[in-house]
Amino acid sequence: MSLADLSTRTADTTAQLLPALAERWSPRSYDAAAVIDEEKLNAALEAARWSPSAANTQPWRFIVARRGTPAFDAIVANLLGFNATWAGSAGALIVALAEVIDPEGNERRWANYDLGQAVAHLTIQAHHDGLHAHQMGGFDAQGLREAFDIDERFVPVSVTTLGTVGDPDALPDRLRERELAPRTRVALDDILVVNA
Structure with a gap:
């Protein structure tokens, strides 16, 4: 697949979706020479800021690090497995934090759910603007907590790459195969427990 083949x-889908939803995918190949577009990055973060949350608590916080900064290097140093081999080419890395305890010490039961919505909004806005995002769970949460002195009220939930798609041929063989494999999903009927 070349960059010209992104339409593939x-x-x-079984129903018509908004283009930003149908075309969204999670690449591992990023252009390591491309600098993150600050206006598009800001728009993605603004989309996250305006996502819905239980009782409007907005329990999300983000660590945003651009490639070439010590913060970026600290995040890469805490990625696990294959993530450490490809994510460093992204233009930016975003650590998503859920505020699971409010300032008064009360549990925020829906914080992880709300953070997930915020990151979803971020990825769709980024894709709409021509950037690509890939969310990862393979990271050392304690390492990130120490690297960024994260308050105990917050839990690192995911790390998202953001940037410009690059050539998949730059990936190691196993990752290139995954990058080029057809996109698949479980059938719609199979995910509906009840559809009365």
């Missing part, structure tokens, strides 16, 4: 990544 559009989902084969």
